[in-house]
Amino acid sequence: LQSVGDRCFEESMYEAARLLFTHIPNWGRLASTLVRLHRFQEAVDAARKANSSKTWKEVCFACVEEGEFKLAQLCGLNIIVNADDLDEVSEFYQRRGHFDQLMSLMESGLVSARPALLQSCFSNVVHP
Secondary structure, three states, rough: OOHHHHHHOOOOOOOHHHHHHOOOOOOOHHHHHHHHOHHHHHHHHHHHHHHHHHHHHHHHHHHHHHHOHHHHHHHHHHHHOOOOHHHHHHHHHHOOHHHHHHHHHHHHHOOOOOOHHHHHHHHHHHHH
16 A cells, blocks of 8 residues: 555645555655645644654645745744754745744744753844
């Protein structure tokens, strides 16, 4: 089923891929498929189940591109706790001119598990 789902995905048969990845289940591929279908809330739910940095970033970045900033923030909060990924997320938002949304994400992240790291990064964004 996985290989059939992959083939459906590669051939842009996203609805068929969604059904297969839901049945297997392969949450990461399901999240990717749901992004292609513009079903962002469901993609966030699948990303939560996949719980991988790669999946969280893919869904986050797709949500940012589509202006779904509340959903992007939900994803982003699961990414920015890792210092290695924080810079990538910050650059992604900044290159697209979404400074206010980046600030909102960072502020929300200040109450997360690693506030000292985020506060330092937040200061770098405010005072480059």
